[in-house]
Amino acid sequence: MKDVDNVTITIYRYTAGLENKPGYETYKVPVKGKMTILQALQYIYEEIDPTLGFRQYCCGVQYCNSCRMLVDGHPVHTCIKVIEKEEYTLEPLKGYEIIKDLIVDWDKKIG
Numbered sequence: 001m002k003d004v005d006n007v008t009i010t011i012y013r014y015t016a017g018l019e020n021k022p023g024y025e026t027y028k029v030p031v032k033g034k035m036t037i038l039q040a041l042q043y044i045y046e047e048i049d050p051t052l053g054f055r056q057y058c059c060g061v062q063y064c065n066s067c068r069m070l071v072d073g074h075p076v077h078t079c080i081k082v083i084e085k086e087e088y089t090l091e092p093l094k095g096y097e098i099i100k101d102l103i104v105d106w107d108k109k110i111g
């Protein structure tokens with residue numbers, strides 16, 4: 001596994017109900033030790049952008065599924081996905097209505 005000092009994370013942004021078009025925003029995060037993608041999201045929320053939407057009530061052990069999202073196009077539990085490269089793109093899981101950014105409505109399947 002490769003150690004990285006910083007990671008650049010590009011995140012899908014959209015808020016249902018507002019007249020905004022989906023887009024992407026990019027953040028740079030300092031990597032501390034074995035940092036997970038979910039921990040990087042928490043850093044972005046606390047230190048850079050409190051408007052970022054992602055599920056924060058999390059088990060951290062791949063049980064609750066609340067942290068699942070697309071990482072570089074693949075469904076991933078971000079609570080256990082350790083950062084090991086310098087760039088990632090995060091998007092909400094496909095097949096569900098988007099509530100905000102990376103948060104989908106598990107009760108509203110689409111497609």
Ligand code: FES
Pocket residue numbers: 057058059060061062063064065066067068077078079080
């Ligand atoms: S936080 Fe529960 S599965 Fe990742």
